[in-house]
Amino acid sequence: MSKTVLITGGAGFIGSNLVHYLRARRPDLRLMVLDLLTYAGSTDSLPPDFRFMVDAPITFWHGNVCNPSLVHHLVERSDIIIHLAAETHVTRSIFDNQVFVETDVMGTQTLLGAVLKHRNKVERLIHVSTSEVYGTAIGEVIDEEHPLNPTSPYAAAKCAADRLVYSYVQTYGLPATIVRPFNNYGPRQHMEKLVPRFLTSALLEEPMMVHGDGSAQRDFVHVDDTCTALHALIDAPIDRLRGEVFNVASGEARSVMDIANDIVALTRSDPALVRRIEERPGQVVLHRGDYSKIQALLGWKPTIAWQQGLASTFAWYQQNRAYWERQLKLREIPVIHADGRLILH
């Protein structure tokens, strides 16, 4: 009998790429998407053959992961759950973090309560956390034992959710595993995030605004590589995953200024488009992930090189202008700095 996979946040960036990925490779799985369709989610991101709430290979449920009765209804029908629903933008969490705590923490708590209730049905919960929980790297690379020092309200909310899942494994023995992807990029990412923002600025011949001196370094992994990792976690024996944490990373650090320069070179833009603005509060200075744990256990490693991934992502944004043009006004976010000044980031 085919298994049912509940994907929360499946109309967002990683979630929708995962739905496309599984739809193409796993016709044996039935996919149920739960998504509130906030400013960050859209049914336009889903394969066109999804259906609303009826029996179909992909069903879409428009609703809130914090709604216990809806979540219980869906979890009761699920064998596998991949939990991605969250508020996700660091800068936005500086401006207004209440919804981050509600969705990222309480949403996860609601889901965990439902999984506990239906533990005889649910085979596994894959919780998608984030590398942001680590804060700035203490050494050269970040492995799963690195201390958790979240530096933004978003990261702190995700950290609470991450440890809440762990506590349910320890307390109730839930079949849950935790994934910490580093910075993802690829098609269908919201314009507020760095790579699409710079790529579309190049297409519009507008300035690319770099925070501070642009030296903050991040580990960028292509979303298809993240989907491959999540796919591997669907099939791996649960006893090897229960309570474990897995980084999903490229293993390479790239500065924000390097990214701007790479995009200038790729798109043959004027280098003068790269401009600097004030540093963002709560910035992580160095982030480079160690993925050896998931490689040793599941054989996963990143396969999409940065230059190749950047070029294919640019091609997607070139070809899908109508998709992102309606998000243009959401690119800039007001941030109140410690001294009370309000600056657009």
Ligand SMILES: NC(=O)c1ccc[n+]([C@@H]2O[C@H](COP(=O)([O-])OP(=O)(O)OC[C@H]3O[C@@H](n4cnc5c(N)ncnc54)[C@H](O)[C@@H]3O)[C@@H](O)[C@H]2O)c1
């Ligand atoms: N994008 C990255 O670089 C990255 C890196 C590491 C981890 N993550 C994590 O992966 C997950 C997905 O990230 P993303 O980049 O795809 O985010 P996204 O912002 O593109 O998508 C989030 C989705 O969740 C939905 N959502 C928000 N609140 C909801 C609610 N209350 N109920 C139901 N749905 C709700 C939104 O409508 C949206 O479709 C998040 O948990 C994020 O923390 C993302």
